[in-house]
Amino acid sequence: MSARARPAIGVVAAVLAAGPGTAAAQPASIQSRLAGTYQMTGRVTAAHDVRGEHVGEVVQRTWTFTPLCVTGPCAQVRLYRGRANATDTLILTQTSPGHYAGTGRFFAPLKCARTIYSMGEKVPYQINLQVTATTTAPDGTVLAQQISATYVNKSRLNLTRCVVVLGHDAARYTGSDVTTS
Secondary structure (H helix, E strand, O other), X not given: XXXXXXXXXXXXXXXXXXXXXXXXOOOOOOOOEOOEEEEEEEEEEEEEOOOOOOOOOEEEEXXXXXXXXXXOOOOEEEXXXXXXXXXXXXXXXXXXXXXXXXXXXXXXXEEEOOEEEEEEEEEEEEEEEEEEEEEEOOOOOEEEEEEEEEEEEOOOEEOOOOOOOOXXXXXXXXXXXXXXX
16 A cells, blocks of 8 residues: 555544444544645536636646645645646645635636737636545655645636626536655
8 A cells, every 4th residue: 555545544533433324424624734746626616708618517637736845734835726728826825724725816818809819818716725635654744635625716807908798717626646656
């Protein structure tokens, strides 16, 4: 069994404490190191006037986390978030054990008067993330193994001279660490 495949003691204890007959035991949030590459599956929950997106659409993404400290759980983690045709970078800050949040922005193309502006709209967004399962490395470090997250973009900013109806979107994601150990 690999180092990243062993369940953390806290997760096992939470499941055992729930006892038999419990439908779905939820482990208590515990401090864990959020690092590595995660394969994310997302479902679009809102898509209003966003070209090429529709509610219910399932997307596959890769998110990579780089801790901003040397060891243990970090107060901040850098997230490289793959999108359909680009990658965003943002800093997530730990809000409580196993919970992170951050805001970022990216630019999207926008058509104005038969011209496509590659940076035609600014898209601010927020990511909220929760560690849902952990593993323990041979050195005793508790590592995040599974996560869930929400992405929310409430509005967009037109950077062209045209009057254009801009939309908003949102999605829910779940993912697992696929970092090679």
